[in-house]
Amino acid sequence: MAYDLPGKKTKAFLNSCKSYFKHGLTYELDAKRANSRGFKPPAQIMLDRAKGDHIWDLDGHKFIDFQNGWATNPLGNCHPEILEAVRLANERYGYHWEHPLRFELAEKLAEIMPGKQLSRFTYEVSGTEAVESAVHTALCFKKRRYVVSFASSFHGASLATKMISGYTSEHNIYMEPWDGSVIKAPYPHSENIPAGMSHDQYVDYCLWHLDHHIPKYIVPSDNIAAVLIEPGLAEGGNWIPSKNFIEGIRKICDKHGWLMIADEVLTGLGRTAKMWGVDHYDVIPDMLIVGKNLSGGIAPCAGVATRDEILGNNPSASSGSTFAGTPAGCAAGLKTLEIYQRDSVIDHAKKLSEIAKNRMAEWVGKYSIVSEVRQLGLLMGISFAVPDNDKIKEGWDNSFIARTVRDQMLRNGVWAICDSESTVRMYPALNMAEKVFTEAFDIIESAIVDVDSGAVLVGDYPAVPTGVTGF
Numbered sequence: 001m002a003y004d005l006p007g008k009k010t011k012a013f014l015n016s017c018k019s020y021f022k023h024g025l026t027y028e029l030d031a032k033r034a035n036s037r038g039f040k041p042p043a044q045i046m047l048d049r050a051k052g053d054h055i056w057d058l059d060g061h062k063f064i065d066f067q068n069g070w071a072t073n074p075l076g077n078c079h080p081e082i083l084e085a086v087r088l089a090n091e092r093y094g095y096h097w098e099h100p101l102r103f104e105l106a107e108k109l110a111e112i113m114p115g116k117q118l119s120r121f122t123y124e125v126s127g128t129e130a131v132e133s134a135v136h137t138a139l140c141f142k143k144r145r146y147v148v149s150f151a152s153s154f155h156g157a158s159l160a161t162k163m164i165s166g167y168t169s170e171h172n173i174y175m176e177p178w179d180g181s182v183i184k185a186p187y188p189h190s191e192n193i194p195a196g197m198s199h200d201q202y203v204d205y206c207l208w209h210l211d212h213h214i215p216k217y218i219v220p221s222d223n224i225a226a227v228l229i230e231p232g233l234a235e236g237g238n239w240i241p242s243k244n245f246i247e248g249i250r251k252i253c254d255k256h257g258w259l260m261i262a263d264e265v266l267t268g269l270g271r272t273a274k275m276w277g278v279d280h281y282d283v284i285p286d287m288l289i290v291g292k293n294l295s296g297g298i299a300p301c302a303g304v305a306t307r308d309e310i311l312g313n314n315p316s317a318s319s320g321s322t323f324a325g326t327p328a329g330c331a332a333g334l335k336t337l338e339i340y341q342r343d344s345v346i347d348h349a350k351k352l353s354e355i356a357k358n359r360m361a362e363w364v365g366k367y368s369i370v371s372e373v374r375q376l377g378l379l380m381g382i383s384f385a386v387p388d389n390d391k392i393k394e395g396w397d398n399s400f401i402a403r404t405v406r407d408q409m410l411r412n413g414v415w416a417i418c419d420s421e422s423t424v425r426m427y428p429a430l431n432m433a434e435k436v437f438t439e440a441f442d443i444i445e446s447a448i449v450d451v452d453s454g455a456v457l458v459g460d461y462p463a464v465p466t467g468v469t470g471f
């Protein structure tokens with residue numbers, strides 16, 4: 001049975017705090033607008049509790065968690081062993097910088113870094129800070145002023161990472177002149193390929209732009225320090241780069257003497273069913289940024305791993321805020337890695353990813369609204385587009401369809417992500433029970449059927465997240 005969302009308690013709660021958060025008034029307005037036009041209001045939940053593969057909202061509705069704290073709970077919600085490790089670390093050390101867990105975790109990370117070649121580590125609190133730290137380290141190491149990042153990339157929401165990310169211009173409004181030293185390179189998305197080009201040709205074009213156009217017409221090669229790439233462009237819509245593209249970037253970096261920085265904040269530590277996203281491409285970056293999963297879903301922990309010489313003697317690249325590498329964060333990271341190894345978590349993620357692959361394989365031809373399914377392990381996305389038939393009104397934005405499917409999934413019991421893009425993004429825990437995972441896919445497919453068949457009308461929601469909880 002589908003949930004009527006938002007439930008009574010959730011709605012009352014949303015209304016009670018609407019004046020405290022950004023977009024606080026949006027939910028009511030959107031609901032009113034949808035109702036007046038005969039559509040369901042946007043589905044909305046507020047968390048009551050979370051455990052393992054599930055979460056519950058204030059009205060007691062239970063959901064399978066494919067949202068995963070924005071891909072941050074690798075072992076499910078509130079893993080008891082990580083909670084305990086964090087409790088013990090807090091009890092023993094409180095907060096101090098000079099605690100042994102900081103060293104133990106750095107040692108463990110060095111062991112699992114690609115090719116075991118990135119042995120130096122610096123701690124940060126968040127992925128955002130870690131990206132900033134990595135970029136500054138690269139500039140200082142190379143003694144150069146520019147960095148290259150890619151269109152649609154997401155590296156954080158601080159001032160610096162807003163400038164570095166490939167956001168659309170509205171996100172950087174009033175900061176436009178600030179990004180003078182970030183060069184945005186084209187990224188070969190698998191949809192919207194320029195007319196007349198194959199995907200391979202598009203990849204070649206993007207690599208050519210990086211290799212030739214940028215150094216010749218934008219900034220001389222010897223003033224570029226690094227290329228920053230997500231090996232799986234996650235927040236931008238779960239775009240999976242081809243092997244040619246990532247390997248091509250490595251070659252171009254080597255040719256020009258640029259550092260290759262892999263932002264593995266989201267792709268790292270098993271999300272793609274390998275330890276690192278770059279492991280799919282047989283490429284070893286010079287620097288690797290880690291965050292999200294390292295927290296075990298309990299205590300923030302992030303940082304940057306580099307080759308020895310990059311951090312080993314780089315006095316000008318200082319970083320590390322007060323709460324970087326807390327005992328709690330390091331304890332969470334250590335316990336998470338221990339469980340990964342003990343329970344063969346990445347093998348399990350691979351098994352789940354095969355199930356997903358088989359389930360989604362025929363969706364593009366089978367459902368007229370599904371334009372593409374993309375997957376690298378458990379980094380999964382389904383893109384939607386207005387089909388060439390009369391089921392859905394012409395001229396409507398593709399993102400309306402994605403939001404409607406995501407809402408229908410939620411009403412039927414699966415919580416996934418759809419921000420402003422035309423993609424529903426899904427990040428289940430790496431250790432999710434197979435039965436729960438399969439059940440989730442039944443629900444996801446039935447939500448697609450509901451919208452595809454016209455049983456649920458596509459709501460004309462604005463292409464921005466709704467509700468009171470932020471953004």
Ligand SMILES: Cc1ncc(COP(=O)(O)O)c(C=O)c1O
Pocket residue numbers: 070126127128129131154155156157230234235263264265266267291292
């Ligand atoms: C690839 C990538 N880099 C950096 C960040 C920023 O990390 P945080 O939100 O922990 O600051 C994110 C967050 O989603 C991300 O996906």
